[in-house]
Amino acid sequence: DTEVTQTPKHLVMGMTNKKSLKCEQHMGHRAMYWYKQKAKKPPELMFVYSYEKLSINESVPSRFSPECPNSSLLNLHLHALQPEDSALYLCASSQDSSGRALSGANVLTFGAGSRLTVL
């Protein structure tokens, strides 16, 4: 299995709703990532988990709450979002997150994304 699976593919939610995005990989990767991508813009890093611990939070508002229940799963809990949070949310994984970059170890495999619309 060489894929990162994201669910749901599409999500529409109101500003008062609570929802979650899910990401799963079975490649034995120990680093997982959340990126946010607005239309016609490059992906922006949100969070990095390394060995199930949050290692990077790019000053993301607290209405986005990541969770890594185990090494294969990554969730993004959403609460009280704003319309400007509408975007494509991308999950990725890699063998590890070390910047030492053992050749190949830092290659990220991305999922297809969850397209979020906040009304």
Add this chain to the structure above:
Amino acid sequence: DAKTTQPTSMDCAEGRAANLPCNHSTISGNEYVYWYRQIHSQGPQYIIHGLKNNETNEMASLIITEDRKSSTLILPHATLRDTAVYYCIVRLRNGSGNTGKLIFGQGTTLQVKP
């Protein structure tokens, strides 16, 4: 942080080689150059990466200049399915407080035309 500069867009005729340039003049000694592409409405896809030497795989070739200040991604025989945004990324080093970051620049939109 080493940053990259890429042309905003390029065209290429189908069947011809596509050469995508990238400048990374502030790259540090142990930073790798990575290339990813993103086809419309899909997640980014890894293409190739390198440190100093030229690299080739089944998708592309990566040519890195001797001073490492620039590189070129070569798709030897472009097809319509290669139409995508191509990102050149310098991977940040460990120990600088930026472990694990893969930061995307604006990328080059490659349009392969029949």
